[in-house]
Amino acid sequence: MRRKVIAGNWKMHNDLKQSEVLINSLKNLLKDKSINCDVIVCPPFTSLTEASKLISGSIIKLGAQNMHFEDKGAFTGEISSSMLKSTGCEFVILGHSERRTIFKENDIIINAKIKKAIEYGLKPILCIGETLEQREKEVTKDIVKQQVEIGLEGISAEQMKNIIIAYEPVWAIGTGKTATPEQAQEVHQFIRSLIETKYSKSVSESLVIQYGGSVKPENANELLSQKDIDGALVGGACLNADSFYGIIKES
Ligand code: 13P
Numbered sequence: 497m498r499r500k501v502i503a504g505n506w507k508m509h510n511d512l513k514q515s516e517v518l519i520n521s522l523k524n525l526l527k528d529k530s531i532n533c534d535v536i537v538c539p540p541f542t543s544l545t546e547a548s549k550l551i552s553g554s555i556i557k558l559g560a561q562n563m564h565f566e567d568k569g570a571f572t573g574e575i576s577s578s579m580l581k582s583t584g585c586e587f588v589i590l591g592h593s594e595r596r597t598i599f600k601e602n603d604i605i606i607n608a609k610i611k612k613a614i615e616y617g618l619k620p621i622l623c624i625g626e627t628l629e630q631r632e633k634e635v636t637k638d639i640v641k642q643q644v645e646i647g648l649e650g651i652s653a654e655q656m657k658n659i660i661i662a663y664e665p666v667w668a669i670g671t672g673k674t675a676t677p678e679q680a681q682e683v684h685q686f687i688r689s690l691i692e693t694k695y696s697k698s699v700s701e702s703l704v705i706q707y708g709g710s711v712k713p714e715n716a717n718e719l720l721s722q723k724d725i726d727g728a729l730v731g732g733a734c735l736n737a738d739s740f741y742g743i744i745k746e747s
Contacts, residue, residue: 500533500747501727504734515543519550521737533747548584559587565608577616592623593666603646619658628667653695660704662729668709677718684724713742
């Protein structure tokens with residue numbers, strides 16, 4: 497049985513003070529509750545160190561939203577995996593659709609980042625998903641297959657134990673349009689079958705595959721009760737402690 501993982505991707509929201517307020521509110525809501533899932537928060541880089549101190553002693557785990565694929569060097573404005581490690585980060589979101597579309601990251605770059613993250617003991621959350629145009633052209637599975645195959649190129653079965661995949665249909669991100677539970681389940685099952693073919697049944701059965709795209713307390717239950725949906729990567733709804741907690745409660 498896979499344990500569900502609910503992660504909050506704060507994106508470019510919350511300065512230091514706002515980050516403190518949000519984490520403290522979430523900590524209060526989670527205190528003394530029996531929670532059936534893992535909870536991750538992914539604040540912006542500038543709040544990671546403070547967030548790491550604030551979550552200490554709680555069930556909340558820490559992730560970053562991106563990193564560079566080199567160890568260090570002349571890469572103005574970039575952040576390395578060892579820098580993330582030094583803040584107390586355990587996870588890192590890689591290949592988010594906003595990175596792919598706005599910052600032109602491709603599957604090869606994302607693969608290099610995945611490898612570097614693993615080398616430094618960070619656990620990648622690899623984001624994949626099709627655009628609306630691709631869904632309408634009925635090439636969703638081809639796109640997802642390419643993102644999985646190139647994104648995980650050179651990753652061993654052993655290393656897969658530390659990887660999460662997040663299926664985030666681009667058309668459902670920040671739009672209020674959620675994939676139906678059936679649409680999401682179909683792609684999740686397909687992703688799991690790709691992993692089984694590439695690795696083995698046991699690797700595919702242990703892999704956590706999150707769904708992301710307009711997840712909120714009202715739709716979390718029907719999505720999370722699908723067989724192959726093992727959690728959520730939440731954007732907008734994680735910026736409010738009550739609504740993020742509302743999703744956590746549904747797992
Ligand atoms: P929304 O939940 O705001 O649609 O964002 C999803 C997302 O991009 C999480 O990474």
